[in-house]
Amino acid sequence: MKELIDTFVTYSTEILMGFGPIAGVVLIILESILPMLPLSVFITLNMVSFGSFFGFIISWLSTIVGCMLSFILFRHFFQKKLERFIKRRDQQKLSNIMKIVSHIRFSNLVILIAIPFSPAFFINIAAGLSKIKIEKFFMAIIIGKIVMVYFWGYIGTTLLESLTDITILFKIAGLLVFAFFISKFVENKLKVK
Numbered sequence: 001m002k003e004l005i006d007t008f009v010t011y012s013t014e015i016l017m018g019f020g021p022i023a024g025v026v027l028i029i030l031e032s033i034l035p036m037l038p039l040s041v042f043i044t045l046n047m048v049s050f051g052s053f054f055g056f057i058i059s060w061l062s063t064i065v066g067c068m069l070s071f072i073l074f075r076h077f078f079q080k081k082l083e084r085f086i087k088r089r090d091q092q093k094l095s096n097i098m099k100i101v102s103h104i105r106f107s108n109l110v111i112l113i114a115i116p117f118s119p120a121f122f123i124n125i126a127a128g129l130s131k132i133k134i135e136k137f138f139m140a141i142i143i144g145k146i147v148m149v150y151f152w153g154y155i156g157t158t159l160l161e162s163l164t165d166i167t168i169l170f171k172i173a174g175l176l177v178f179a180f181f182i183s184k185f186v187e188n189k190l191k192v193k
Contacts, residue, residue: 021050025062032066033073035121039063043149044156052153060149067124067141074128082129102131106140110183113144114176116151139190143182147175 024046031037047055082098085091104112109132112118127137151172 021046021054021058024049024055024058025065028059028062029066029069032063032070032120032124035119039120040116040152040156043152047153047157052157056149056153059153060145063120063145063149064138064141067120067145068138070121070124071128071134071137074125075134079129098126098130101126101129104132106136106187107180107183109136109140110144111176111180113140114147114179116148116155116172120148139186140183143179143186147172147179150175 024042027037027042028039028046031039031042043055043059046059049055050058082094085094109127113120113123154168154171
């Protein structure tokens with residue numbers, strides 16, 4: 001199994017290196033719009049191909065761009081249609097859900113985004129369809145995606161080690177706590193609610 005993974009990584013990194021960082025950027029942006037693509041694999045390949053630092057930066061910036069594109073697409077093309085649907089069909093339950101999403105606290109949004117297993121595509125859609133301010137969503141993405149990208153990059157590049165080393169889980173939990181405190185600081189200083 002390890003040989004199969006090593007062969008896949010070697011072959012994939014050679015392809016990525018041939019195209020440069022553009023391939024890694026495009027793949028991650030596409031993943032933000034098409035959820036069936038494996039983000040963890042793309043982040044891992046970026047980190048293996050371009051090193052931990054540049055692979056992280058490429059993955060982090062790309063996922064921010066992808067999430068914002070998804071948010072903007074749903075905000076501009078589907079938000080009004082959803083509002084008309086709710087009014088026309090008297091969908092009180094859906095209306096209540098959208099109110100909850102619209103008024104989510106900044107720190108809670110950051111944590112939701114930072115959790116590696118949260119469905120990012122659905123978060124982007126829900127935020128785009130809601131009344132969340134674009135600035136609030138953008139700041140939450142910037143902070144939350146740091147933890148998420150680090151998690152997938154770290155787990156991906158140390159896959160076998162991470163299965164037997166519990167300290168990795170403590171590091172990730174520490175990063176989630178760190179993201180929470182950063183989001184509280186930003187929330188208080190910038191008055192983002």
